[in-house]
Amino acid sequence: MVYSLFSLLSIRLSNDLVRVLGLVLVCMATAHSTFAQRTYLVHSHNDYAQELPFWYAYSNGASSIEVDIFLKDGKLYVTHEEHEIVEGRTLETLYLDRLESLVLSGELREVQLLIDLKSEAYATLKKLVEVLGKYPSLTKDDKVKFVISGNRPKPDDYKKYPDFIWFDHQNLDELDTIDLSKVALVSVSFKNFTVWNGYGRMTANDFRAVSQAIQKAKSSGRPFRFWATPDTRTAWARLARLGVDFINTDEPALATQYLSSLDKNTYRLEKAREVYTPTYAYDKNAEPKNIVLMIGDGNGLAQITSAMIANRGHLTVTGLKNIGLVKTASHDDLITDSAAGATAMATGNKTDNRAIGVGPNGETLTNLISVTKEKGFNTAIVTTDAIYGATPSAFYAHRVERDDTPGLVKDLNNSGLDLFIAGGQNEESTIGNVFNPKDLNSFETLSKPTAIYLGDNKAPSMKNGRGNALPKSVGLALNALSAQKEPFFLMVEGAQIDNGGHANSTSDIVEEMLDFDQTIAEVLRFADANKNTLVVITADHETSGFGIVGGDVKEGTVQGDFLTVDHTGIMVPLFAYGPGADIFNGVYENTEVFQKIVSALKL
Numbered sequence: 001m002v003y004s005l006f007s008l009l010s011i012r013l014s015n016d017l018v019r020v021l022g023l024v025l026v027c028m029a030t031a032h033s034t035f036a037q038r039t040y041l042v043h044s045h046n047d048y049a050q051e052l053p054f055w056y057a058y059s060n061g062a063s064s065i066e067v068d069i070f071l072k073d074g075k076l077y078v079t080h081e082e083h084e085i086v087e088g089r090t091l092e093t094l095y096l097d098r099l100e101s102l103v104l105s106g107e108l109r110e111v112q113l114l115i116d117l118k119s120e121a122y123a124t125l126k127k128l129v130e131v132l133g134k135y136p137s138l139t140k141d142d143k144v145k146f147v148i149s150g151n152r153p154k155p156d157d158y159k160k161y162p163d164f165i166w167f168d169h170q171n172l173d174e175l176d177t178i179d180l181s182k183v184a185l186v187s188v189s190f191k192n193f194t195v196w197n198g199y200g201r202m203t204a205n206d207f208r209a210v211s212q213a214i215q216k217a218k219s220s221g222r223p224f225r226f227w228a229t230p231d232t233r234t235a236w237a238r239l240a241r242l243g244v245d246f247i248n249t250d251e252p253a254l255a256t257q258y259l260s261s262l263d264k265n266t267y268r269l270e271k272a273r274e275v276y277t278p279t280y281a282y283d284k285n286a287e288p289k290n291i292v293l294m295i296g297d298g299n300g301l302a303q304i305t306s307a308m309i310a311n312r313g314h315l316t317v318t319g320l321k322n323i324g325l326v327k328t329a330s331h332d333d334l335i336t337d338s339a340a341g342a343t344a345m346a347t348g349n350k351t352d353n354r355a356i357g358v359g360p361n362g363e364t365l366t367n368l369i370s371v372t373k374e375k376g377f378n379t380a381i382v383t384t385d386a387i388y389g390a391t392p393s394a395f396y397a398h399r400v401e402r403d404d405t406p407g408l409v410k411d412l413n414n415s416g417l418d419l420f421i422a423g424g425q426n427e428e429s430t431i432g433n434v435f436n437p438k439d440l441n442s443f444e445t446l447s448k449p450t451a452i453y454l455g456d457n458k459a460p461s462m463k464n465g466r467g468n469a470l471p472k473s474v475g476l477a478l479n480a481l482s483a484q485k486e487p488f489f490l491m492v493e494g495a496q497i498d499n500g501g502h503a504n505s506t507s508d509i510v511e512e513m514l515d516f517d518q519t520i521a522e523v524l525r526f527a528d529a530n531k532n533t534l535v536v537i538t539a540d541h542e543t544s545g546f547g548i549v550g551g552d553v554k555e556g557t558v559q560g561d562f563l564t565v566d567h568t569g570i571m572v573p574l575f576a577y578g579p580g581a582d583i584f585n586g587v588y589e590n591t592e593v594f595q596k597i598v599s600a601l602k603l
């Protein structure tokens with residue numbers, strides 16, 4: 001159980017700021033992720049230069065907004081330079097009136113306006129105090145935190161200004177000596193400490209200098225901001241993690257969105273799982289007797305890599321030496337779904353998305369279960385999906401629509417499948433006529449055909465307590481199948497890695513992939529004990545365009561990022577082990593998975 005509270009400051013000012021900045025205390029309680037979830041605040045740098053000043057940053061969640069002003073002819077113009085002044089663009093029209101309209105409609109959230117004085121400090125500030133005097137709804141109770149930056153009076157003069165005027169102090173060396181009672185923010189230029197461009201890492205020396213500056217600034221008890229920072233995702237994340245309170249950016253919408261998912265996208269595995277090292281003591285020229293096809297749904301290379309990093313650099317699957325890359329496009333789309341992806345591997349034919357075991361014209365395709373059955377094999381499916389899910393059903397059914405559950409169940413009952421361990425108990429009354437239901441805990445021998453349910457629809461996710469049900473099911477299935485005199489074909493699916501991708505959840509991806517890897521270990525142990533089993537491990541497609549943008553192998557931490565909530569068209573890896581594994585090396589279409597299995601078995 002881990003929880004964290006966001007806290008900014010410990011002094012009197014802290015309460016004000018926590019309120020002013022509208023911080024929500026985030027309590028995250030989870031037994032799985034050990035990564036604290038915090039709220040990071042975004043500062044819209046040079047906000048007046050946005051196409052829609054104030055509104056763009058404000059509506060996208062920026063907590064601090066910067067406006068440069070210049071006093072000319074008694075007006076406070078919004079501009080960086082005097083010669084760029086545009087009539088009508090004043091502090092009132094672009095900022096104060098907009099803020100006031102929010103007060104009037106009751107929609108103002110707490111926000112800091114960082115006013116950067118570009119003209120002489122004392123005269124501009126005098127005018128500013130006069131102008132703000134016309135907006136009591138904004139100045140009352142620090143509704144808006146007005147913080148003066150740029151040209152400022154001497155620190156000794158800060159306290160001569162009204163209560164609603166605060167200052168941005170820009171000298172770290174003076175923090176110990178000046179009166180901080182009117183200082184609401186400490187800011188310095190990032191360039192004083194490093195030339196880092198926001199890609200990769202700072203040098204160790206620069207990192208130390210930057211960290212020390214942050215510590216020094218924060219020891220004042222005031223929130224801290226760097227300006228002149230690199231404006232990349234890497235920089236936002238690095239500075240946020242270092243404790244910078246306001247992340248400086250010209251892209252407030254992107255930065256707010258990115259930082260709001262930074263901690264959610266980061267996962268740390270508390271304790272590494274044991275991995276199994278295969279012996280390679282099989283005769284690679286022998287003909288395999290049995291075949292185990294393992295499909296990680298949505299299990300791309302990044303999914304595997306993330307689990308490897310979380311597991312301190314080691315997985316069972318990464319100990320394998322016969323490796324292929326599989327092209328996953330379906331017949332009608334570059335991006336396949338699980339139905340077409342599984343149909344390609346189960347039948348050797350490309351079909352349209354949503355189709356199960358039929359071709360693009362609805363024609364029935366011969367699948368691996370019927371091919372192997374015909375040769376006297378026992379056949380079995382173990383999956384964490386429902387037995388009528390798209391991936392398992394492509395191995396036994398023939399339907400043009402993956403959601404035709406009654407049709408799939410009918411095909412299941414006619415398939416001759418000898419064993420399944422899967423979710424889908426909600427269809428037990430229709431399935432149960434044909435299959436003998438058994439309990440996983442007492443399952444030892446095959447009394448054909450056998451059904452064991454892991455849940456109503458899908459089996460529970462790892463996060464919801466599935467525990468070791470998948471590796472255990474596969475172990476029991478292998479025992480029962482190998483006790484028969486016939487050879488066997490077993491399809492195993494780690495179905496819920498895909499769900500982690502669709503949910504853009506790094507933790508779900510890692511936990512489901514690690515469970516799949518534990519299951520792979522179970523199969524490889526069996527293969528090593530029997531030396532007659534070909535094991536093929538692959539995926540139907542990648543899900544979410546998952547990428548790894550940070551982390552630490554020693555700590556088991558992974559920071560992921562996502563392109564989409566859908567599947568992608570990137571090739572997926574394939575690993576093979578056992579007699580016949582060599583033929584799986586190379587780059588090929590998913591339909592060749594079927595053909596290679598058939599040719600390895602000399603069917």
Ligand SMILES: [Zn+2]
Pocket residue numbers: 298338498499502543567
């Ligand atoms: Zn999917």
